[in-house]
Amino acid sequence: MLREAMKSYYAPLLILLFFGVMVSVDKLFSKKIKRLFLLEICLLLFLIAVTWLDHYFAFMGDNGGAWRLRSIAACLNFAIGPCSPMILVLIYDTGVSGKIPKLFYVPQIINFTTSVLSIWSGWIFTVSSGNVYSRGPLFPMSLTVGFFYLLTLIVFSARQQDKPNRRAETIYLTAAFLGIGSAACLEVFFGLDFMIWNVSSVCVILYFLLLTTQKILYDSMTGTYSRTAYERQMEKLDFKLPCTVAMIDLNNLKQLNDRYGHSAGDEAICSVTAAILKQKSRHMKLYRYGGDEFVLISSRICEAETDRVLKTAQEQCIAVFDMPVSFSYGIAVHQPGDDIHKAILRADEAMYQNKEKMRNEK
CATH class of the missing domain: 3.30.70.270 (Reverse transcriptase/Diguanylate cyclase domain)
Incomplete structure (x- = not known):
């Protein structure tokens, strides 16, 4: 199991670590944006680890209390997963207005609460004492909330009418949305493991490069080209x-x-x-x-x-x-x-x- 995880996650883990160093030494972005990017990197590393632990506990079968540990791992994955696109929205809005309404956080709060309660209620998932995993009636909630934040990011970009690179930026964000969506479909419907967070890691790094390009090619004070x-x-x-x-x-x-x-x-x-x-x-x-x-x-x-x-x-x-x-x-x-x-x-x-x-x- 460890070998399988290393084959799937070695490259993303290494890239994320190098990316963290790149963000730390960056001189273009504000401290707040750099902190948000570093938080995003830590979150992705955590979710990768939780996903691997979920598969590891599933591999253990019904030995001991593996089902309890698997329930906790699954809960963390569902509860925290939408925070990744949510942080990207915060990064984007910090560079535009820096004002996010409190209602913005409501979907994630509902998702987090429902995911935690699912350990006992089975609303999103169930892990039986025999370590058998099954989906609950609200299983799509976490993905839906994550896609809500990605769509919010696209809408924010499309509404910046005076931004010189609005069209290219919106096209990239739409492509990222489709890429992460296709990875989710492959993982949920076809059982291909380790897809979502691999694709998400690549999209986050490309997003950073997109914003870096903006800093170089566009004048932040006037909104014109540089x-x-x-x-x-x-x-x-x-x-x-x-x-x-x-x-x-x-x-x-x-x-x-x-x-x-x-x-x-x-x-x-x-x-x-x-x-x-x-x-x-x-x-x-x-x-x-x-x-x-x-x-x-x-x-x-x-x-x-x-x-x-x-x-x-x-x-x-x-x-x-x-x-x-x-x-x-x-x-x-x-x-x-x-x-x-x-x-x-x-x-x-x-x-x-x-x-x-x-x-x-x-």
Whole structure:
């Protein structure tokens, strides 16, 4: 039995241990998110151990009190299993709003209580004195609660309309849901052991890598793409694809910082980006080029549309304290076969001309 467990769980155990070290030394995430990931790793290790003990006690037959130990192992598996996807939701929400309503925990509380009572009631499972395991009428409860939290994670992602990578993130989370669901079906209906927590371990690690990619490619303060993502996009567009480029720079940011502090400057930057993100079309992407400099790139030749989007966004910028928030911009068109950096330079020159024009109009 030990040999069978080692064959099934050696690789996941080793990977989870290395993953724990990776999370511990990570410098991108907050302490709270790192603690939640480490808690998730410990939980998966515990569930793997409990699952193996359940199989080990089943292998012992009706010797001694093996059935009692098996009841405890089965109870722990059912009671704690849904905590794994629940922690993933907490990780996700910590990076978005950090506010989870108390009702969120109710399904798991009900599942935990029912699982513990099943030792005597048999609602979810029964282990007879002869060490014979059987399913109770509420057997699907634990899986249902776990899938509820996974679906909650997908819904949370899909609702982040202004998030640059919302679609890719939602597709990944849906694929993870289907992967864990298929593993559960194989284990429940076909008797293939050690499936759920193996697949769950892989999904958690891939989820961490997904969030790491977000940290690198997306700017957390403004919700735009990062400078790294901008440089990758330049490599893709250079000499190859047509596009429209707009260089954007905030006006009077230094005066705002000097008068009200840098937090007010950050608020102005977020006001501008929120207005542009709200107005831009799907074929447009907004990149943070520098502190208060941004680049709006459209995959189409649409100079007039880009100008309309930025003019509308200009009108919707929210003032900070008593100072109006505005930005200057310049637009240029890039044709296939041309150097994309020349288009960027033309847009930059047009932006400075626009800034000078706005300064003279005051």
